[in-house]
Amino acid sequence: MSAPKTYVLAIDQGTTSTRAMVFDRDGTVIASDQIEHEQIFPRAGWVEHDALEIWDNTRRVIGGALGKANLNSGHIEAVGITNQRETTVVWDKADGRPIHHAVVWQDTRTQGLVDELARDGGLDRFKEVSGLPLATYFAGPKIAWILDHVEGARERAEAGELLAGTMDTWVLWNLTGGGENAGVHVTDVTNASRTMLMDLKTLSWDEATCEAIGVPMQLLPEIRSSSEVYGECKPGVLNGTPIAGILGDQQSATFGQACLTPGSAKNTYGTGNFMLLNTGSEIVTSDKGLLTTVCYQLGEEPAVYALEGSIAVTGSLIQWLRDNLGFIKGAPEVEQLAGSVEDNGGVYFVPAFSGLFAPHWRPDARGAILGLTRFANKGHIARAALESTAYQTKDVLDAMQEDAERAGGRLTELKVDGGMVANDTLMQFQADVLGVDVVRPKIAETTALGAAYAAGLAVGYWGSTDEIVDNWAEDQRWSPSMDEDEVARLHRNWTKAISKTLDWVDEDVV
Template identity: 65%
Template sequence: MTEQSEMYVLAIDQGTTSTRAVVVDHDGRIIATGQKEHEQIFPRSGWVEHDAKEIWKNTRTVVGKALVDAEINRHQLAAVGITNQRETAVVWDKSTGEPVYNAIVWQDTRTQKICDELAGEDGPDKYKDRAGLPLATYFAGPKVKWILDNVDGAREKAEAGELLMGTIDTWLLWNLTGGTDGGVHITDVTNASRTLLMNIDTLDWNEDIASDMGIPMSMLPEIRSSSEVYGKGRKRGLLIDTPIAGALGDQHAAMLGQACFEVGMGKNTYGTGNFLLVNTGDKPVHSDNGLLTTVAYKLGDAAPAYALEGSVAVTGSLVQWVRDNLGLITDAPQIEDLATQVDNSGGLFIVPAFSGLFAPHWRSDARGAMVGMTRFHNKSHIARAVLEATAFQSQEVVEAIEADAESVGVELTELKVDGGMVMNETLMQFQADILGVPVVRPEVIETTALGAAYAAGLAVGFWDGIEDIGRNWSEDKRWEPQMDEETRERYLRLWKKAVERTLDWMDDDVEELFR
């Protein structure tokens, strides 16, 4: 028997731009990582797709790299956990394993007309009391409907029971456990809560909503907890017979990684977008201020924990846009070097409503804007405005949480942060300034992968309980607010003014002229 000190957990972190495999030890330390980017496919304005087969191939590649770099093999893996970009939808043929269409990504806005038709006279909150979510292009259910409506033969195959659907966790779990040769077709409660198809209180599929969307129940995966053994690695490959034992959407995994186990504890992840979640306990809490009601996690047979979430679509991807589309930088970390060449943005504001505005506005008609420009501004001011846009958008979410505070019992006294952008100290200081509360970065910032590892390890007894996880968390750095209240209020007034300039942009002329 291999000693526990020689055992590890493998986390597969399938994100919007890349797939990573991370080897984690019992102390929550990252031992080795493999990472590979995948293609971002933009067939039309507002459309975003991924090749699901490329993602599966990359998953196998990065698992191999992580195991090689860690100098271990599958016999030293106690379990495998999965965390994934949420809401991205895949539909595939269960007999061949072939997707019928590219995965439609969470940022994609093509389903707006579907959402409007579903809403009818009831409006976008038609399903909110049951699903916890507004009808928006963000979520997976309408994306599946679009595929069934627009791919030749897809609806007929679906109604004949020949097609399966899922978010990326489901696609990977099915393939990891055998695919066409006995792969398990499941999802966890956190990912299911992002489809618009799950009852938020009973954690099962809502047949009426599925019927409204024309999605046969036979396509839907079984809903399971976030931490249990779902199956074992397929008969070929690097993970033969290894327990696949954890699955959570990326933001929910980050809550585990940040040890947000008590009511009122929350975190903000800075990735492709920003996602702030606050633990609200064992009952779903509905927001009156544009937040989402979601499942935070469910560990085995324990009661689920719920969260309020504020989702911001474009933050890290705005830096990528500056790099790839504008060519102002060649590497993402250079954004900070450029931004620090000026003291402030010089009155330049960027509102990156590339996919409309998510929380707390939920305005699909909005599009990005750069306002306040004069001949004075240069690329350093643009870089500064990019970083400030990230902080402003998170402040709006915090403001919404505070507005819901009376019913939730949440008082934000500090903000735990994680994700790639938290190494940008200029951004972290401005975030603390514009929030007026300290910002705290943990020693291990890859909390998404860490959370997936924790979920899997808990399921097989690698960690004894959440107390073990809590002991692994430690603070790395803290930023205290330095901006006075009057300056903060003036900044926020100008930001809100800039946001107003983005609204009501999309109409039929834009759709027809620039499709």
């Protein structure tokens, strides 16, 4: 009997759902399963997840994906994990129970702590070490918030009874046995680079920053590369299979898009939008509102860095039109609704629901629909919502071009992926607004694929990153076709709309 054909399985623990995907050597999806989890909004600006629900879903989607393709542990050579970044959970080491819901990356509850920290040294106080400006987005202050708001948590943390981590760490710890079987408490460099607590140069926790933010270091996972064997799956799911890759979702998509040389970039259109530019082994800092972050590190090799433009609200605005306004029944319908009007009718929608991220970093902004007249209808609002994704992306790309030149050359095309790239109207408008080609790859599941590659490389399933490059193939390309003066006019109006949303949050706004 010949040996069974083998595969790599990736777990994509996202903001809205958890997926498991089985890939073969060509990067083709053999089977997948996906379960959404509850978005908990306890009050304005707060977003939470139930980490136990997420772990339960993780187990179920692994079983689901294997079952669909009639596979078992013996067919899977390695497991990779990719995850929504920054979302933070603190749990009891002994029984594995979170002491609080996970605090999600979009959550703004740490604003008070961020303001307090900024009083001494400004918003760039930790930028030199961590690559990040002070913002509610990052994980470190979220850990401190949980410790300060759950009774007795700080004492228990200092006594070594608790563990903290981002979702990669939570999934890995549970997969490797959890409380009963001494689960592995590890994160990778990309996730660690989103806490504000890691030194980008040494790739280790920075003691002074941890102390300033109020995070006891014994709570933190060990930082390892993105591609190595961290441990193996304990009985229950995938007995004995090595877990060998971890990448934060955006870094994973960058890896899955084969952006492996300095100057290459991708933009992912999901819940939010995230553009990453590979800058090689050089740590490039931006004075235009981009973050410096770790792109990936393969085993013992030097870390590869990236510049990132993070946009908080893009696809989630379409979900908001669906869930909060009832304009559409499903996200794809937005294309039809936006197509029911000729143009935006003078309407602009700035979705500053969590303030504005890159390149503005204005926590005091809030969402607004501008330019409304009696003429405006649902179609115009839907169109303005879609257009906002393209304008926000232009602002980030403009901020990135200069740095791109230093890293390898101006971007002449943009590789895209994520749920929204199914929207042809948006992609054409995006190319128009950017003035460069927008290119979608054949394998659209780049986030899961990146983690699969990281895991497969560590166990020799793929021999080298050359195979990643060989597997990448173009599916569709959109080229700019709109009149340049019209693009410039639209963008001027967008910039004006942004200016109207600033300074909204003050002591009267809760």
